[in-house]
Amino acid sequence: MTIHKDITLFGEQISVEEKHNVDQNRDSIFPSPETRRSNYVDRISVLPVHILQHILSFLSQKEAVQTCVLSKLWRHLGSTRPNFEFLEGSFQENNDNKFLSVLDKTLQGYRDQDLCIQEFIVWMSWPDFESVSVLKKWIPVVALNMRRLKIFNLCFLGETRDYFDIPSEIFEAKSLHELKLEGCKFNFITNKVVLFKHLQTLHLTRVYIEDETFEKIISSNPLIEYVTLNRCEGLKTFKVSKVAANLKDFDLTWDKYDHDIDQDRSIEIDAPTLETIRIDGSESPNKWYHHQYRNYFPHLKSLYLRNVQLSPKSQIFSSSSCNNFPCLEELELDFSRGMEEEFQLSSRSIKRLSITVEGFEIKAAIDVPNIRYFYFRSDNFLPSISSFATNNNSTWKSDLHLTFNINIDDTLSWFLKLHQMLKALSQSEISLYISPSERIIEDVVVRPLPADTTYEAVAVEHLYCSRHGYEDSWSAYSTFVNNCYRICYPRHLGLYEYLELERQKQSNTSSDNYGSAGWN
Amino acid sequence: MVTTDEKGPLTAKKKSVIIRSCDGDEFLVSESAAVLSTSLKKILEEKEDRLIHLSDIDNKTLAMVIAYLSTHADDGLSDDLKRSFDQEFVSGKEFDVLKYLVLATDTLQVTCLCYTVAKKMADIMKNKLVEWVRREFDIQNDYTPEAEAEIRRLDAWAWDDRQLEDD
Numbered sequence: 278m279t280i281h282k283d284i285t286l287f288g289e290q291i292s293v294e295e296k297h298n299v300d301q302n303r304d305s306i307f308p309s310p311e312t313r314r315s316n317y318v319d320r321i322s323v324l325p326v327h328i329l330q331h332i333l334s335f336l337s338q339k340e341a342v343q344t345c346v347l348s349k350l351w352r353h354l355g356s357t358r359p360n361f362e363f364l365e366g367s368f369q370e371n372n373d374n375k376f377l378s379v380l381d382k383t384l385q386g387y388r389d390q391d392l393c394i395q396e397f398i399v400w401m402s403w404p405d406f407e408s409v410s411v412l413k414k415w416i417p418v419v420a421l422n423m424r425r426l427k428i429f430n431l432c433f434l435g436e437t438r439d440y441f442d443i444p445s446e447i448f449e450a451k452s453l454h455e456l457k458l459e460g461c462k463f464n465f466i467t468n469k470v471v472l473f474k475h476l477q478t479l480h481l482t483r484v485y486i487e488d489e490t491f492e493k494i495i496s497s498n499p500l501i502e503y504v505t506l507n508r509c510e511g512l513k514t515f516k517v518s519k520v521a522a523n524l525k526d527f528d529l530t531w532d533k534y535d536h537d538i539d540q541d542r543s544i545e546i547d548a549p550t551l552e553t554i555r556i557d558g559s560e561s562p563n564k565w566y567h568h569q570y571r572n573y574f575p576h577l578k579s580l581y582l583r584n585v586q587l588s589p590k591s592q593i594f595s596s597s598s599c600n601n602f603p604c605l606e607e608l609e610l611d612f613s614r615g616m617e618e619e620f621q622l623s624s625r626s627i628k629r630l631s632i633t634v635e636g637f638e639i640k641a642a643i644d645v646p647n648i649r650y651f652y653f654r655s656d657n658f659l660p661s662i663s664s665f666a667t668n669n670n671s672t673w674k675s676d677l678h679l680t681f682n683i684n685i686d687d688t689l690s691w692f693l694k695l696h697q698m699l700k701a702l703s704q705s706e707i708s709l710y711i712s713p714s715e716r717i718i719e720d721v722v723v724r725p726l727p728a729d730t731t732y733e734a735v736a737v738e739h740l741y742c743s744r745h746g747y748e749d750s751w752s753a754y755s756t757f758v759n760n761c762y763r764i765c766y767p768r769h770l771g772l773y774e775y776l777e778l779e780r781q782k783q784s785n786t787s788s789d790n791y792g793s794a795g796w797n
Numbered sequence: 798m799v800t801t802d803e804k805g806p807l808t809a810k811k812k813s814v815i816i817r818s819c820d821g822d823e824f825l826v827s828e829s830a831a832v833l834s835t836s837l838k839k840i841l842e843e844k845e846d847r848l849i850h851l852s853d854i855d856n857k858t859l860a861m862v863i864a865y866l867s868t869h870a871d872d873g874l875s876d877d878l879k880r881s882f883d884q885e886f887v888s889g890k891e892f893d894v895l896k897y898l899v900l901a902t903d904t905l906q907v908t909c910l911c912y913t914v915a916k917k918m919a920d921i922m923k924n925k926l927v928e929w930v931r932r933e934f935d936i937q938n939d940y941t942p943e944a945e946a947e948i949r950r951l952d953a954w955a956w957d958d959r960q961l962e963d964d
Contacts, residue, residue: 319937321934323896324900331915332919335916339955340923340924344922346927348938368954369954
């Protein structure tokens with residue numbers, strides 16, 4: 278097999294040379310295939326330069342540069358590949374080899390030979406006087422001269438609030454597909470500036486950006502698909518409107534240590550193409566405005582909300598408005614406020630549902646006929662699940678992580694609620710984990726369920742009653758476990774509890790407390 | 798000889814094209830699979846004929862590329878299945894097989910497969926000493942010892958005492 282890049286069509290040679298956006302300059306500084314072929318040809322060097330550089334692009338900058346000594350053919354391949362990738366963390370500095378001077382020298386090499394950079398990736402610790410001056414010199418060159426620049430990724434990984442002022446020329450990189458910044462600051466931009474054109478991915482971590490700049494970037498890049506804003510400052514309102522006609526993935530995380538934590542922030546999303554929304558409100562008071570009946574997410578598959586106040590309250594998943602999420606398969610609500618009232622969820626599409634609550638009680642009516650997995654975690658209260666409707670004939674699973682609060686006034690009603698919840702979930706394979714909310718003190722008594730009442734015990738696949746916390750009061754633990762066995766019969770037990778049970782069984786064989794428990 | 802690909806025989810509804818390798822064998826491929834190659838797509842847009850002769854792709858390589866294209870044109874397969882197919886596709890293949898594959902995918906402009914194969918080739922070179930790469934690929938070192946030492950000195954930053962595998 279030869280390495281001609283021609284396709285023959287009925288004997289007619291169609292040159293497909295031009296199809297490759299091969300850097301002409303790049304090919305000219307290396308021996309041509311013809312020259313190479315006349316000489317000795319080894320197993321790898323027969324490949325054309327752009328393929329060799331494509332292969333080298335998967336190596337680290339250091340490994341790529343090392344290939345320069347393989348043979349004369351390889352002299353400049355690794356140091357002039359289209360991806361420029363300098364990571365300070367992988368750089369061993371000594372007096373002769375400063376990270377910044379090697380970076381500067383290498384960029385100069387690209388400039389001198391007029392070679393293009395398609396991916397510009399620089400990670401360093403923090404901006405200081407020297408690095409700022411080197412970057413301010415080169416970023417405009419990279420942004421304006423590299424006509425095929427696709428990826429621009431500049432990260433300052435040191436957790437400092439000294440942001441690097443990103444030169445505004447970056448906005449003029451028209452070919453850019455992906456912009457990833459960390460520890461940078463966008464200065465106010467004027468109307469004149471071109472704000473990219475083909476951006477598909479915007480990924481900002483610890484970046485200072487104001488509402489206006491963000492909205493401008495979104496509105497001038499209709500091709501944008503992925504937006505990630507992680508611990509950014511300066512933003513007060515997130516407006517993602519229909520202009521973002523290709524947006525698939527929106528991920529927003531607040532800074533836990535945000536200075537303006539008391540400020541009310543709002544998120545308004547109205548992009549019908551979205552497939553994934555993930556909002557982590559951290560500690561700050563966020564509101565997610567969902568305009569009922571108006572906002573429609575026909576493609577949304579996955580929704581994760583943590584510490585987000587829903588607006589209008591809690592009704593967004595009720596049967597009347599759940600039509601707005603016809604494809605939603607994964608719903609995760611984590612400590613989310615706005616659920617204190619009656620929580621209604623009705624969806625035929627949901628397959629995975631995860632609810633975590635902390636510090637308040639919820640009342641829920643859940644109608645998810647096609648569920649495959651249900652996860653529930655609560656730090657204190659049991660939910661009052663009035664119904665959990667499914668029509669799923671195949672097996673599905675539920676994981677319940679509950680906390681038993683010994684101090685509540687009415688421990689009996691806690692067990693009755695648990696019983697109700699288990700009954701609601703009885704069609705699923707239940708794994709139940711219960712731990713006490715605090716260390717039980719010696720004189721605390723757990724009241725046993727009344728002996729004269731019969732409870733319809735629910736089959737539970739796994740039961741784990743943590744003994745941790747009962748060290749001072751084994752009788753409380755014993756009563757607690759007995760109560761559990763009255764309302765459910767587990768097929769498997771946590772190992773520790775199993776040994777405990779065996780011991781109890783031997784010492785008290787006459788007791789019929791566990792008789793109905795039918796283990797395998 | 799006409800080799801039918803897995804998508805079934807030529808039917809009135811499904812358009813097919815015939816691709817001939819440099820060895821002269823012909824492969825029947827559905828048009829939906831063929832157009833995943835940007836080069837073939839361009840040719841099909843320009844020409845009415847349904848026979849394409851690829852003068853520089855051999856039987857074995859072409860069969861592999863067509864298997865890839867047919868799998869990826871199959872709407873019945875999930876993206877996950879296609880991804881795991883891609884991983885299977887390159888795993889355990891000899892470097893020389895990958896080399897002809899990468900050339901073929903470059904010519905035919907099958908970007909995804911070109912990426913997967915090039916990455917696999919890079920994985921073979923990863924964490925290896927220069928001496929290992931020279932030996933493995935029969936690369937003749939045409940530098941004088943002085944010239945090589947000079948290059949190492951110029952890019953000294955890349956030559957710290959990191960341990961690399963030499964096996």
